[in-house]
Amino acid sequence: MSYGFEKGRSYNRRQDIHARFGGSQQSGIIPAPAHNVIFIMSGARGPEYGYDDEVLEDGTVLYFGEGQRGHQQYIRGNRAIGDHAADGRSLLLFHKRYPQRDIIFVGEMVCESFEWRQGRDADGAMRQVIVFHLRHIDSIVEQVEATAPILDDLGALRALAYAAAGVREPMTGNKPRTIYERSADVRNYVLARARGTCEGCGAPAPFVRRDGSHYLEPHHIRRVSDGGPDHPAFVIGLCPNCHRRVHAGIDGASYNTSLLARMPAIETKL
Known part of the structure; x- marks a missing residue:
């Protein structure tokens, strides 16, 4: 569940x-x-107001930005969606039903990218609209965790992780790195930064992977769910015990708060 929603x-x-x-x-x-x-x-009823959301065969949700009339702009709510990962904010999608007028929780999403399109506004006039490409966070976790971390030059990994932290630039002719690639960039950097030691309790990693890397788990401190691209300042490398403590321990919330307080020192020590 995300924030208690099922x-x-x-x-x-x-x-x-x-x-x-x-x-x-x-x-x-x-x-x-x-x-x-x-x-x-x-x-x-979105098309009545200039919105035409769509779900593609691969599960990508095309979500139209806000603004019923005139050209849409990358400000306010639209910027909030595009920058949600860099800001450490979860993105929860609901579907409005008619005539019931209730909302159904679709799931927690991650914004992969956005593009500008031509579309009609609520009055039928042509205008520029923002279309966000959203992915379910569960599918991102599954694909990223299936790959082994690549521990290489820490500076290069850090550069990739910070580049992956936001999606402020729209899609162009050169397709941006996918949500899976960018999520892996953040994870790879965090695990390399930990240098085989839990950044929570300080214990050594419990075992070594088949590829020779130390086993730790990235924890997204400012997310309810683990996964998806996030800013390295909010992701910490934990041993399995500390990770389970955050999510299942009686002191999980307070422990998570203490981890957040440590992050400035951890991320600026390099």
């Missing part, structure tokens, strides 16, 4: 989102003011 379950937007997290009750993109989460809404 996939496929019906929720009331006013009671289950705004009463708990705040945020605009009118917009389809809702950054929570006091929480590291952004709620986004999609629905069958």
